[in-house]
Amino acid sequence: MFAEFLQYLFSGLTSGAIYALAGLGFAIIYNSSHVINFAQGEFIMIGGMATATMVAAGLPLPLAAVLAVVATMAVGVALEKFAVEPARGADVTAIVIITIGASIFLRGAAQVLWDKEFHALPAFSGDTPLRLAGATLMPQSLWVVGAAVVVIALLWWFFNRTLFGKAMLATSHNRLAAQLMGIPVRSVLVVAFALSAMLGAVGGIVVTPITFTNYEAGIMLGLKGFSAAVLGGLGSGAGAIVGGLLVGVAEALASGYLSSAYKDAIAFVIILFVLFFMPSGLFGKKGTDRV
Amino acid sequence: MWKSPRTGGLAVLVALVTLAPLGFPNAYFYDVAVNALFNATLCVGLNLLVGYGGQISLGHAGFFALGAYGSALLTGRYGLPPLAALLLSAGVVGALAFVVGRPILKLKGHYLAMATLGIGIIIHIVLKTESAVTGGPDGLGVDAFSVAGLTVSGDQAWYWLAAVLVVIAVWLSLNLVDSPVGRALRAVHGSEVGAEVVGVDTTGYKVLVFVVSAVFASVVGSLFAHKNGFITPDIGSFFRSIEVVTMVVLGGMASTFGAVVGAVLLTLLPQFLASFEDYEAMVLGGIMMGTMIFMPKGLLPSLRLLLAKRRRTP
Amino acid sequence: MKGLVWMGAAGVAVLGCVVFSGGVQAAETVKIGSFLSVTGPASFLGEPEKKTLERYVERLNTDGGIGGRKVELVVYDDGGAPDKAATFAKRLIQNDGVDILVGGTTTGTSMAAIKVVELAGVPFISLAGGIDIVEPVKKWVFKTPHTDRMAAEKVFADMKTRGISKIALVSEDSGFGKSGHDQSLKVAANHGIEIVADEVYSPKDPDVTAQLTKARNAPGVQAVFNFGFGQGPAIVTKNYKQLGIALPLYQSHGVASKEFIRLAGAAADGVRLPAAGLVVAGQLPATDPQKPVVTAFKADYEAAFKTEVSTFAGHAYDGLQLAAAAISRAGGTDKARVRDELEKTSGYVGTGGMVTMSATDHMGLSPAAFHMVEIRNGDWVLSD
Numbered sequence: 001m002f003a004e005f006l007q008y009l010f011s012g013l014t015s016g017a018i019y020a021l022a023g024l025g026f027a028i029i030y031n032s033s034h035v036i037n038f039a040q041g042e043f044i045m046i047g048g049m050a051t052a053t054m055v056a057a058g059l060p061l062p063l064a065a066v067l068a069v070v071a072t073m074a075v076g077v078a079l080e081k082f083a084v085e086p087a088r089g090a091d092v093t094a095i096v097i098i099t100i101g102a103s104i105f106l107r108g109a110a111q112v113l114w115d116k117e118f119h120a121l122p123a124f125s126g127d128t129p130l131r132l133a134g135a136t137l138m139p140q141s142l143w144v145v146g147a148a149v150v151v152i153a154l155l156w157w158f159f160n161r162t163l164f165g166k167a168m169l170a171t172s173h174n175r176l177a178a179q180l181m182g183i184p185v186r187s188v189l190v191v192a193f194a195l196s197a198m199l200g201a202v203g204g205i206v207v208t209p210i211t212f213t214n215y216e217a218g219i220m221l222g223l224k225g226f227s228a229a230v231l232g233g234l235g236s237g238a239g240a241i242v243g244g245l246l247v248g249v250a251e252a253l254a255s256g257y258l259s260s261a262y263k264d265a266i267a268f269v270i271i272l273f274v275l276f277f278m279p280s281g282l283f284g285k286k287g288t289d290r291v
Numbered sequence: 292m293w294k295s296p297r298t299g300g301l302a303v304l305v306a307l308v309t310l311a312p313l314g315f316p317n318a319y320f321y322d323v324a325v326n327a328l329f330n331a332t333l334c335v336g337l338n339l340l341v342g343y344g345g346q347i348s349l350g351h352a353g354f355f356a357l358g359a360y361g362s363a364l365l366t367g368r369y370g371l372p373p374l375a376a377l378l379l380s381a382g383v384v385g386a387l388a389f390v391v392g393r394p395i396l397k398l399k400g401h402y403l404a405m406a407t408l409g410i411g412i413i414i415h416i417v418l419k420t421e422s423a424v425t426g427g428p429d430g431l432g433v434d435a436f437s438v439a440g441l442t443v444s445g446d447q448a449w450y451w452l453a454a455v456l457v458v459i460a461v462w463l464s465l466n467l468v469d470s471p472v473g474r475a476l477r478a479v480h481g482s483e484v485g486a487e488v489v490g491v492d493t494t495g496y497k498v499l500v501f502v503v504s505a506v507f508a509s510v511v512g513s514l515f516a517h518k519n520g521f522i523t524p525d526i527g528s529f530f531r532s533i534e535v536v537t538m539v540v541l542g543g544m545a546s547t548f549g550a551v552v553g554a555v556l557l558t559l560l561p562q563f564l565a566s567f568e569d570y571e572a573m574v575l576g577g578i579m580m581g582t583m584i585f586m587p588k589g590l591l592p593s594l595r596l597l598l599a600k601r602r603r604t605p
Numbered sequence: 606m607k608g609l610v611w612m613g614a615a616g617v618a619v620l621g622c623v624v625f626s627g628g629v630q631a632a633e634t635v636k637i638g639s640f641l642s643v644t645g646p647a648s649f650l651g652e653p654e655k656k657t658l659e660r661y662v663e664r665l666n667t668d669g670g671i672g673g674r675k676v677e678l679v680v681y682d683d684g685g686a687p688d689k690a691a692t693f694a695k696r697l698i699q700n701d702g703v704d705i706l707v708g709g710t711t712t713g714t715s716m717a718a719i720k721v722v723e724l725a726g727v728p729f730i731s732l733a734g735g736i737d738i739v740e741p742v743k744k745w746v747f748k749t750p751h752t753d754r755m756a757a758e759k760v761f762a763d764m765k766t767r768g769i770s771k772i773a774l775v776s777e778d779s780g781f782g783k784s785g786h787d788q789s790l791k792v793a794a795n796h797g798i799e800i801v802a803d804e805v806y807s808p809k810d811p812d813v814t815a816q817l818t819k820a821r822n823a824p825g826v827q828a829v830f831n832f833g834f835g836q837g838p839a840i841v842t843k844n845y846k847q848l849g850i851a852l853p854l855y856q857s858h859g860v861a862s863k864e865f866i867r868l869a870g871a872a873a874d875g876v877r878l879p880a881a882g883l884v885v886a887g888q889l890p891a892t893d894p895q896k897p898v899v900t901a902f903k904a905d906y907e908a909a910f911k912t913e914v915s916t917f918a919g920h921a922y923d924g925l926q927l928a929a930a931a932i933s934r935a936g937g938t939d940k941a942r943v944r945d946e947l948e949k950t951s952g953y954v955g956t957g958g959m960v961t962m963s964a965t966d967h968m969g970l971s972p973a974a975f976h977m978v979e980i981r982n983g984d985w986v987l988s989d
Contacts, residue, residue, distance in 0.1 A: 006382065007814055007815065007848070008815045030401075032440075036404075087587055090583070090975070091544070091587065094587045094588075097537055097540045097583045098579070098580050098583045101580035102580055104576035105579075106576070108570065108571065108573035109567065111372050111572065116644070116648040116652050118868055120867065123503075127871070127872075129848075136848055157940045162846045171341065195876055207811070209838075210812070211811040211840065212839065214836070216646070216648075217809070220596065220807075223529070225741055235403055247293050251810075255815045256817050259805075260816045261420045261805040262416065264807060265416040265417070275395075275406055277395045277404065279416060280575075317698040317699040317700055319692075319699035320700075321693045322692055322695045322696075322699075353658070362773060419783065424789055427787065428713060428780035429712045429716060429783070429784045430713050430717065432716075432720075515688075516941055521720050522904045523687045525687065562696075565681050568643075571682065
């Protein structure tokens with residue numbers, strides 16, 4: 001009985017860590033711009049696809065990974081420069097449509113640049129499962145969890161200990177005041193996109209050995225990441241992690257104990273209920289409206 | 292110059308839908324046009340919520356699908372006349388929207404987007420899973436639409452039905468927007484707290500338009516099912532929900548005719564882009580981005596602004 | 606007011622522009638229309654189908670066309686959306702004036718198009734698996750691939766010979782997996798198979814160990830049968846290995862492509878599945894009538910596209926050959942005569958098997974068309 005439960009939990013943590021990584025990207029951009037970037041899933045896809053194709057072409061994994069991260073960051077910066085920045089001041093809904101357009105564009109570009117097939121990466125530390133009290137976990141899942149932990153630690157350091165990070169936080173609280181204090185609010189947004197692209201690419205790389213990747217892989221990851229970020233409370237990094245893990249574990253427990261056909265629906269019902277009682281998510285700031 | 296959009300705009304719309312078939316050489320054009328007008332009707336309804344009420348919904352394809360499946364099952368399995376099935380489905384969808392509307396419309400912005408997205412996805416999953424009733428992902432056949440013994444058959448008949456439908460929808464929307472409800476809604480959009488302070492029951496009005504837009508979606512869904520004769524759960528997928536919101540925003544939020552223009556354009560666009568083959572997605576994404584970057588208020592309002600400017604500087 | 610009129614004029618202009626190059630062309634070329642899911646979730650079926658149609662239409666033309674007439678192919682991408690497929694079917698028939706349709710990657714898109722082709726009276730050869738496409742028989746509709754029911758029956762028969770009677774069914778909630786699931790439930794009892802666990806996953810789930818754990822723990826379970834395609838079955842197979850489940854694992858014909866072995870890696874060893882002869886072309890006995898056809902097609906496809914041939918490419922190849930043969934026998938593109946000739950197809954040896962159609966059978970494949978295949982050391986091994 002316990003072994004069963006533990007296996008469900010491991011299954012949920014594996015998926016949950018993936019959702020959490022995806023959710024973190026939403027949180028960063030939201031934090032500095034109040035924009036939801038619906039192309040976040042595509043960053044993950046690009047990171048995974050670029051690495052997988054370069055490894056297949058014979059490059060060593062670490063080099064391929066670094067190149068893929070750099071390439072994805074370039075895409076992120078380009079997205080900010082050419083699509084989000086020119087629409088500055090537009091309605092939030094307009095920017096949402098722009099990022100949705102960008103996600104369609106990037107998927108289309110990936111399918112032309114690469115192909116429509118699935119790509120795999122070998123697991124970083126082998127395929128021998130770890131055993132614990134009758135349940136099993138793949139070492140790659142630990143890589144995903146580890147990546148999420150390292151990323152959140154780095155982000156915490158960046159936002160709380162570096163000048164630029166603090167400037168970004170200040171911008172998210174009050175853009176005008178930050179600008180008056182001499183903070184270059186424009187580059188803040190560029191950095192936010194670069195950061196979340198980097199995060200997406202890293203996520204894509206550690207996740208690909210588990211889930212494989214293809215040009216459409218970003219859709220599901222974007223959707224789950226968005227759910228994780230909203231459940232945790234938009235703009236909260238810790239919230240995105242908790243939100244992602246909750247969604248993953250809820251799905252796994254639902255398929256274990258209730259119905260695997262309805263596991264996704266059950267996860268969404270849980271999110272709805274949480275929002276009914278906590279309209280700003282688990283860790284979101286209470287909204288105050290200026291009149 | 293926009294003093295009487297109710298009569299003027301409506302007249303142009305009537306003229307357009309009446310004259311358009313002159314340029315249709317074959318049934319395929321009618322088919323695309325019917326889809327465009329159906330989408331337009333759906334978007335006019337959604338625009339009340341998104342454009343005027345300022346509330347985003349990423350789940351409207353769910354209501355559309357419920358209308359479609361409601362009609363398909365009530366006529367096919369229980370032998371109800373199509374019109375009765377359509378009305379009954381719309382009633383049920385309206386009631387559902389009312390029940391879920393209260394709690395979720397208290398949410399704001401992206402939280403509301405998440406909640407509506409969740410509801411849409413739950414509906415999609417149920418339609419996919421309960422294959423004994425819905426036929427599952429492989430779909431369900433639907434009988435023809437007939438009223439009082441007269442069957443709507445052929446693309447031309449459907450075109451005229453869709454044309455009448457869109458005109459009625461626009462007329463209803465224009466009236467609603469001009470009514471006290473519309474003014475209250477605009478107040479909600481402007482500043483919800485402000486509206487609440489002066490005594491507007493903001494949630495009540497939001498729920499009202501949510502229900503109205505859901506009923507629009509359901510009615511269009513019912514007719515779509517009868518016209519296509521075959522439906523699958525994917526008509527309720529979240530891609531569809533995003534597509535219809537894109538139509539509204541691209542055409543111009545808070546503009547009834549903008550919603551019509553956006554719906555028509557985005558229905559026709561894939562037909563044009565089919566020849567781009569592998570580049571289709573890139574072109575579509577590029578057009579979406581370009582439109583919103585250069586015309587952040589949407590096509591119709593931006594064109595109007597441009598026109599007004601040109602008139603002022605002759 | 607003027608502004609609105611101006612806008613209206615622009616709208617009419619846009620609508621007017623919808624005049625495509627089309628129009629019914631002179632009867633000199635044979636026009637073959639196709640709508641395929643080249644993008645979307647079924648893109649790795651639709652993509653090889655499109656490449657195959659294009660290559661072999663070109664081949665037909667270099668060989669002198671059909672009955673001396675050049676062949677023209679029109680392909681649209683429906684993205685896997687049934688309502689788009691219906692519109693494209695209408696466009697092909699009404700606007701492009703095609704003589705025959707060969708396409709419909711998924712069961713959903715094919716079913717949506719059936720309403721259109723039946724009304725218009727144009728022969729349609731579907732490339733999708735669902736049994737509903739040809740059962741009940743529709744006048745104008747034919748199909749080339751085996752049905753999901755045949756796949757399930759083949760697997761159940763194999764289980765029976767190996768003494769298995771209680772199984773867990775793990776299926777995908779998409780069209781292919783869901784319809785395979787429903788057909789499996791329907792025919793299991795006929796083969797003395799009892800389904801003791803019935804678990805479902807989504808095609809893009811990162812991990813399905815929860816479902817597999819539940820399947821393994823079902824009382825008396827002797828084997829697991831997974832119905833799905835794409836990356837899902839590869840994840841199932843890897844998770845199966847991770848959990849160390851010792852029961853035999855069966856997959857459906859949806860994974861009969863080398864891509865599955867590549868994705869699942871060593872975990873794929875020992876997986877059994879039903880597959881068309883094309884997959885094991887080299888291992889077929891020399892007496893097998895299919896052997897020359899499948900080896901030639903496989904060699905040609907792989908030389909042209911530098912990727913492993915898949916059965917989906919074979920479905921498109923068969924569809925095109927059936928169409929060409931029927932038009933040739935009918936002595937022209939008269940739709941009713943082509944339809945009649947399609948129905949009279951007899952003894953055509955294709956990549957999917959021997960096809961003999963009749964008024965009551967618009968697919969024409971017998972269960973013998975499927976071979977039981979086991980994966981060993983990263984390759985297919987014929988096992989019946």
